[in-house]
Amino acid sequence: MPAVVEIKGLIKRYDSREVVRGIDLNVPAGRCFGLLGPNGAGKTTTLRLLLGQSPVNGGEIRVFGLPIPQAGRAVRARTGIVPQADNLDPDFTVAENLRVYGRYFGIPATTLDARIRELLAFVDLTDRADARIATLSGGMKRRLTIARSLINDPELVVLDEPTTGLDPQVRHMIWGRLRDLRQSGKTLLLTTHYMEEAERLCDELIIMDQGRILEQGTPAALIRKHAEPEVIEVRGEERLARQALAAAGEGRFEAVGDTYYYYTRDARAVVKQLEGMPGLTFLHRPANLEDVFLKLTGRELRD
Amino acid sequence: MALLYLPRFQGAALAVWRRNTLVWRKLMLPSILINFGEPFLYLLGLGYGLGLFIGEMMHMPYLTFLASGILASSSMNTASFEAMFSVYTRMIPQKTYEAILATPLEVQDILAGEMLWCATKCVISGGAILAVAALLGGVHTWHALWVPPVLFLTGLCFSGMGLIMSALAPGYDFFNYYVTLVLTPMFILSGVFYPVTSLPAALQSLVQLLPLAHAVDLIRPLVAGLPLSNVPLHLAVLAGYGIAGYLIAVRLTRRRLLV
Numbered sequence: 001m002p003a004v005v006e007i008k009g010l011i012k013r014y015d016s017r018e019v020v021r022g023i024d025l026n027v028p029a030g031r032c033f034g035l036l037g038p039n040g041a042g043k044t045t046t047l048r049l050l051l052g053q054s055p056v057n058g059g060e061i062r063v064f065g066l067p068i069p070q071a072g073r074a075v076r077a078r079t080g081i082v083p084q085a086d087n088l089d090p091d092f093t094v095a096e097n098l099r100v101y102g103r104y105f106g107i108p109a110t111t112l113d114a115r116i117r118e119l120l121a122f123v124d125l126t127d128r129a130d131a132r133i134a135t136l137s138g139g140m141k142r143r144l145t146i147a148r149s150l151i152n153d154p155e156l157v158v159l160d161e162p163t164t165g166l167d168p169q170v171r172h173m174i175w176g177r178l179r180d181l182r183q184s185g186k187t188l189l190l191t192t193h194y195m196e197e198a199e200r201l202c203d204e205l206i207i208m209d210q211g212r213i214l215e216q217g218t219p220a221a222l223i224r225k226h227a228e229p230e231v232i233e234v235r236g237e238e239r240l241a242r243q244a245l246a247a248a249g250e251g252r253f254e255a256v257g258d259t260y261y262y263y264t265r266d267a268r269a270v271v272k273q274l275e276g277m278p279g280l281t282f283l284h285r286p287a288n289l290e291d292v293f294l295k296l297t298g299r300e301l302r303d
Numbered sequence: 304m305a306l307l308y309l310p311r312f313q314g315a316a317l318a319v320w321r322r323n324t325l326v327w328r329k330l331m332l333p334s335i336l337i338n339f340g341e342p343f344l345y346l347l348g349l350g351y352g353l354g355l356f357i358g359e360m361m362h363m364p365y366l367t368f369l370a371s372g373i374l375a376s377s378s379m380n381t382a383s384f385e386a387m388f389s390v391y392t393r394m395i396p397q398k399t400y401e402a403i404l405a406t407p408l409e410v411q412d413i414l415a416g417e418m419l420w421c422a423t424k425c426v427i428s429g430g431a432i433l434a435v436a437a438l439l440g441g442v443h444t445w446h447a448l449w450v451p452p453v454l455f456l457t458g459l460c461f462s463g464m465g466l467i468m469s470a471l472a473p474g475y476d477f478f479n480y481y482v483t484l485v486l487t488p489m490f491i492l493s494g495v496f497y498p499v500t501s502l503p504a505a506l507q508s509l510v511q512l513l514p515l516a517h518a519v520d521l522i523r524p525l526v527a528g529l530p531l532s533n534v535p536l537h538l539a540v541l542a543g544y545g546i547a548g549y550l551i552a553v554r555l556t557r558r559r560l561l562v
Contacts, residue, residue, distance in 0.1 A: 014562075053404055054561055073407040081405035087398035091326045100322050104406035106314025152406075 004029045004064060004156050004187045005050060011058030012045050012211075019045050021211035022059070029155075032178070032188040034198045034205035036289075038297050042211040043191040044084060044160055051076060051158065063156070077105060080149030084160040086141045088133045094144055095120065095129040098151055105152040112151075119147040122177065139170035146177065157181060159190040163197060175200060195290040209297045219289050226295055227287035228252065228263040232270055235259055236280035244273050244280065256299055263287065308553045310415035315408050319416025320423070327424070338431035342377065346370055346432075346439055361498050363527040367443065370436035371523035372495030374450060375457060377432060378425040379515050382458040383486055385421045386465025387478045394469060400560060410557045414466055418549060421465070422458030429454035436526070444528030453525070457518040460541040463548020470555035489515045494523075514544045 005027035012020035020042045027033045035043045048054040050061050052072025061068040063075045089097050095116055102112040120126045123143035128136065136144065142162070149157055162178070163171040178201055182188055192198050198205055199219045206216040215222060228251065234241045241260045245253055251264035262270060267284055274282045310316045327334065346366060354365035361368060393399040403413055433450055436442050468481045492506070493499070493515035499507055510516050517537040524531045 051405070073409065076405065077407040083401065083405065085398075087402040089322075089399055089402065090397060091329070096325065100318075100325065101402070101406065103314070103318040103321060104403055104408050106318070106407075149405075 002029055002065075003027060005033075005189065006062045007046075007050065007059065008061075009059035010046065010049060010056065010061065012042070012049055012054070013057045019211050020049065023208075023211075023213055025206065025213070027187060027189055028204075029187050030182070030185055031203040032182050032190070032201050034202035035189070035191040035208060036193065036195070036198055036205055036293060037191075037208035038193065040210075041208040041297075043208060046208075047158055047160055047189070047191065051079065051081065077152065078155050080152065080154035080157040082145050082149045082157070082159040082162055084164070086145050088141060088144060088148070090133045093130050093132055094125055094136070097133065097144060098148055101148050102151045107152065115151060115153070119150055122150070122180075123147045124173070139166050142166055142170065142174065146174065150181075154186065156187045156189065159188065161191055161193070163192070163194065171197075195288060195293055199289045207293060207296050214296045215292075222292050223287050223289060225292075227291040228265055229287055230264050230267040231285050231287050231291060232262040232264070232267055232274070233259055233283045233285070234262065234274065234280055235282070236277075240277060240279050244277055245270065247273060261291075263291070307550065308409070308411040308557065310409075310411045312415070315412035316415035316419060319403070319408070319413050320419045323417070323420040324423070335427075335431070338428040339435060342370075342373060342432040342435045345373055346435055346441065350436075350439065350441065362529070363443075363523075364441065366436070366439060366441040367527050368523070369496065370432065370439075370441040371526040372519055374429050374432050374436075374454065374526070375515060375518035375522050376490050376493070376495045378429055378454045378457040378518065379461045379486065379489070381425045381428050382421040382461035383465040383481075385424055386417065386462040387468050387472070387481070388475065390417050390466060391469045391472055391475065391478075394556070394560070404560065410560060411553045414549060414553055414556060417466065418459050418462045418545070421462030422455045425454045425458030426451045433526075442526055444525075446525045446528060449525050450522055453518065453521045456538065456541045456545070457514075459545040460514050460518070460548070461544075463545040463552060465548075466552035467548055467555060470552050470559055489513050492516075494519045514541055517541055 003026040005025065007023055007025040010020055010023040010025075011018065023042075023046060035046065037043050045054065049056055050063060050068060052069035052075065056069065064078060066075055068075060089100060092100060098116045098119060099112060102115065107115070120129055123146055125140060125143055125147065128140065133141065146162065149159075159178075163174050166174070175197065178188060188201075190201070202219060204216070204218055205222070207214045207222070215226070217225070234245065235258060238255075238260075245251075245260065245262050251262055254261040254263075264270065271284050274280060346369065350366035350369045354369070357365040359365065400413055404410070430451060433442065433447060437447070468478060472478060492502070492510050493513050494510070495515075499510050499516060502510065517540040521531070521534065521537045523529075
């Protein structure tokens with residue numbers, strides 16, 4: 001599989017602060033690739049750089065084999081972009097937003113009409129075609145932004161936090177659509193800090209923090225590599241919790257706020273013990289990507 | 304880094320122009336009403352009213368003198384305000400440019416499209432003024448049909464400079480400096496209301512640096528049916544300001560948006 005995006009030694013500075021610090025990255029064609037990381041990790045900056053929307057301070061970027069920023073126009077002509085914050089044109093209706101946007105790509109009017117109909121159906125906005133942007137809900141705006149990003153029938157779709165701030169219904173709908181896009185052969189590159197989203201959608205992902213790549217792999221491989229298979233979360237009196245978990249023997253113990261996490265290969269004994277302790281509530285679950293993410297990026301707050 | 308950023312028109316700058324045209328069409332009725340109403344009041348009140356006392360100025364009725372001045376100055380205002388307030392709105396709070404920059408378009412295409420649109424608006428509003436002036440009997444020759452192209456060029460000239468202001472503006476208040484320190488003095492000094500020759504000699508040569516004075520010098524004979532002079536100079540000054548403004552604005556806007 002040829003790589004759609006190839007990045008080597010990418011560096012970006014704002015004044016003297018280095019926000020992207022030597023990233024190497026290959027996004028294979030036809031895959032859904034995730035960029036994970038806490039706020040300020042450099043995800044959005046990396047996306048801007050690879051679309052030629054921001055000058056590079058070091059390293060090399062190629063998209064579709066073309067050099068960025070020199071070939072920015074050609075690359076963006078074959079790419080769809082969903083920005084983090086919606087920037088739909090408030091002067092226009094839903095359908096006009098798509099039409100005006102399509103003209104920026106030089107798409108002929110007849111092709112554009114057909115595509116607008118298809119895309120409105122794809123994101124379930126057909127009956128809102130003539131609605132003004134201000135009358136749309138957050139979820140509708142997001143769906144329209146996704147439709148807009150597909151107006152040029154792109155080979156690569158770049159999505160910056162596609163479902164942040166949306167209700168579960170819309171989120172599931174968007175996930176379904178993104179899977180459809182991947183099925184149809186498009187390459188997806190998305191940032192998120194919803195681990196569930198990354199786990200459900202991404203074939204492969206990287207975890208970034210402070211401008212560097214910490215880890216790369218499939219979600220399952222990362223979980224296998226970095227987290228014990230079983231997790232027990234305990235809430236309740238600290239003394240009791242410590243006592244119960246200490247008795248369990250091997251395993252990793254971590255206290256975060258009022259919750260105690262216990263990571264282990266075999267939780268049966270601990271579960272039995274906890275069941276006999278009415279002062280504690282607990283949850284026994286398989287390890288997930290969030291456990292890996294927090295282990296790698298730490299638990300302190302980010303802005 | 305490139306020395307010059309040149310625009311593409313097909314499917315790029317023209318797409319931006321079409322975007323703005325579509326917005327304008329939605330508010331066409333009120334804006335045409337303003338386009339006709341304002342010059343009508345000006346020309347009736349000042350041209351007729353003041354004209355009664357003044358009679359002729361530079362061998363033409365005062366109404367004709369004033370109408371040709373207003374044609375030029377209204378293009379200055381139309382282009383400047385569109386290139387400042389409207390462009391700034393699309394660039395910063397509305398994030399329209401951010402959305403456009405995710406397409407094959409570059410900053411230079413967007414700004415070229417904006418300038419074409421500003422110039423178009425000048426032709427629309429100037430056309431209304433010309434019609435009102437003709438109705439009031441202030442237009443004396445078919446040569447006046449050459450006025451719209453001159454208004455288009457005047458629009459390009461002032462929109463180029465307005466775009467620089469938009470690229471620099473931290474907020475809308477910033478435009479007050481440009482209006483107060485540049486546009487208003489130019490409006491007063493460039494021969495809109497009275498001939499530049501009545502100014503002190505030192506000031507007269509200074510006025511020759513102002514693009515509005517050159518727009519007035521082109522438009523007035525075309526409206527009054529008098530012979531034109533120094534046409535290449537006037538055209539060159541208007542085009543020069545426009546091109547320089549465009550190139551500087553592209554640089555500044557790229558620096559502002561492509562961070």
